[in-house]
Amino acid sequence: MGWVETAGGYAVTLDGTRVLCRNTAGRTLKQVPAKLRDDAEVVRLRQLAEWLERHGRECRSQVDTWLVRSLPVPARLLTQVWPDAAWQGALRDLVVAPVGADGCADTGRAGFLRDADPERGLGIVDLDGDSVRLDAEQVLIPHPVLLDDLDDLREFAAELGVEQGLDQLFREVWPRPDSADGTALEWGAYADAAFEELRHATARAVSYGYRVRGGYAVCALTEDGRALEAAYWLGDDYPESETRTGALEWRTVGGRRVPLGEVGPVAWSEGVRMAALVHAGRVLKNEYDESEEGGTGEL
Known part of the structure; x- marks a missing residue:
């Protein structure tokens, strides 16, 4: 968009989602002067920038839903x-x-x-x-x-030179291992992860876009026309209490636990991805029983 004249001979514009300002000499400033922060045109551009950021997140979220489901x-x-x-x-x-x-x-x-x-x-x-x-x-x-x-x-x-705005090709994938018991109702590879406080685990799940309900981190999925959800137990005590994660399971909308052999490849991969992301934030105990934050975030 073009430059919009404002008070004192200044002009403002929007560069992506950032408000830029230039002075009467035409030089672009590093930041908007404090005296212009409540100017009507500056406020309008900031509101537009906030809307654009929110709109961008909503677009990425919708496309991610198409991919995951x-x-x-x-x-x-x-x-x-x-x-x-x-x-x-x-x-x-x-x-x-x-x-x-x-x-x-x-x-x-x-x-x-x-x-x-x-x-x-x-x-x-x-x-x-x-x-x-x-x-x-x-x-x-x-x-x-x-x-x-x-x-x-x-x-x-x-x-x-492809640069995807949404993780697709470089999204972490977890094929179901041959060792998985198809008749089992849960996958325990990410169970027993310790967190000093339950709220640390729930906050980590929420930060990656997952819902937390009834003590579980939950990921809604659809595969072959069937609605499922992956559920990873975090705990249901006080937010400040210590907790250990439980197993990962998949359930129908009605709450029936689905045997692992009936979980499709996308539902399996996305469920394990959720558990792995939360699990990476666990607390590790070394041989001297000294705590340190677990993992580097690499999956």
Whole structure:
């Protein structure tokens, strides 16, 4: 946007979500002068910047929901929101795959989303490096655990200079190990993690966007049309009390625990991702029983 004149010969503008100010000599200042902070134009731009930041978060959250819940997205919807910079920032360079009439995604025709035009459809760079258009009415933004040759895709993305606004290709994935007992109702790999205070564990879960309900960190999921939730026990004592995490489980909307063998690859990966993120903040005890914050955050 252009510069807006304000009091004292100053002018202000918005650069992304940052308010800039220049003086009467035309020099851009490091910050908005204190005497202008309550100026009507400055206040208006700050409110706009706050709205843009909130809108950007909402766009990324919606696209993340499409990815995590394996929800087909109408191509027409993408063409409608594409002109919005926030939507485009969340969608650009994501791998998309056309969905056929049978409801299945054709990952063999997947590519990096580069354009969405109402007349010409979705433009992608396919996995051969060619620019092509998709004529499908719906597309899937595949979870990386569903993508074949994920390492090759990551390497190809680096060669293209792809910078995704949403973690897709470089999202942590956890395939279900062969050692998992398909009849078991819980996965204990992240159980018994110690936290000095329960609120530390719950705050860590919330900081990554998960809800905490009834003592569990909860991640809502949908796979193959079935709604599930992954639930990781944190504890239900006082917020200041010590706690140890429990096992990870998957449940239907009605509360039935799902055997591990019935948990799909996306639901498994996202459930374990949630548990791993919380678990990484645990307190470790060394051989001298001295506490130190656990983990480096690397998963």
